[in-house]
Amino acid sequence: MLWHVSRVTILKTNKRGGDILYWDKPGRTNTILTxxxxxxxxxxxxxxxxxxASCSGRSAxxxxxxxxxxxxxxxxxxxxxxxxxxxxxxxxxxxxLIEGGIKLLTTTHLxxxxxxxxxxxxxxxxxxxxxxxxxxxxxxxxKVSVEVGCMALDGGLLPHGTDIVTMGGTGQGLDTAVxxxxxxxxxxxxxxxxxxxxxxxxx
Numbered sequence: 001m002l003w004h005v006s007r008v009t010i011l012k013t014n015k016r017g018g019d020i021l022y023w024d025k026p027g028r029t030n031t032i033l034t035x036x037x038x039x040x041x042x043x044x045x046x047x048x049x050x051x052x053a054s055c056s057g058r059s060a061x062x063x064x065x066x067x068x069x070x071x072x073x074x075x076x077x078x079x080x081x082x083x084x085x086x087x088x089x090x091x092x093x094x095x096x097l098i099e100g101g102i103k104l105l106t107t108t109h110l111x112x113x114x115x116x117x118x119x120x121x122x123x124x125x126x127x128x129x130x131x132x133x134x135x136x137x138x139x140x141x142x143k144v145s146v147e148v149g150c151m152a153l154d155g156g157l158l159p160h161g162t163d164i165v166t167m168g169g170t171g172q173g174l175d176t177a178v179x180x181x182x183x184x185x186x187x188x189x190x191x192x193x194x195x196x197x198x199x200x201x202x203x
Contacts, residue, residue, distance in 0.1 A: 018040070018195075021197070021198035021199075022201035023200045024201060024202060025200060025202055026140070026175050026202070027170055027171055027175060028171070028174070029173070030174065030175040030198075031062070031169070031175070033198070034167060034176065034177050034198055035063070037177055038167055039070075045163070048071055049071045049073070049158055049159075049164040050066075050070045050072050051073045051158070051165070051166040051167070052073070052174065053075050053076075053144045053147075053148045053174075054074050054075075054076060054089075055077040055081075056093065057089045057094065059174050063102060064096075064100040067102055071103070073103045073152045074097060074102050074104050075105045075151050075152055076105070078107060078108050103157050105151060105152055105155045107155060109147065109151070110128070110147045111128045111129065111131060111143070112129075116128075131188070132147075139170065139175075139203045140168070140169070141169045141170050141203075142168065142178065142196070142199055144168025144169065144176070145166045145168040146180065146182075149164060149180045149182040150183060150191060152166075153182040154184055160184075163180070164180055164182065165177060165179055165180070170203060176198065177196075177198050178195060178199075179195035179197065180192070180193055181194060
């Protein structure tokens, strides 16, 4: 059953799943509601690990008060993503998150890396970028959610074989949350998006 509540459409479920929330527009205006929906679903399922994509750290800072209840992992842009040698997260923000109990992962993006270097130098499109483009059919935030979940597993910050809640966004902030069973990058296609908690309907 579908109905509109201001800028959100709710798909009501009546089995094991929860409500699926569809934002009318993508972007950071959905950040607070995305976090609330993700936390509620994690609690309902008894999940302890939450992965959040955050480049500047602003979205991750919103999880500081939950770091005692969940294991929070923040996955950032790699160093040099915007400019050579530059880390988009300020040192003071990084220290604040670490001191607050949030784990940080800053590394090469799962769906970029050498494939993107080949595209930039030689043109064309390569396997990881095809996967990324296919996931973007469900929204940029969903692609990011899958990517950072697998990156956190590869980085040793998650236990293997465990369902997690992971979040991403479109540009800045958060607008997508999913329940994910991530797989290591060499077994990427074993990854399972088990539930969509929320995402933009238009993107």
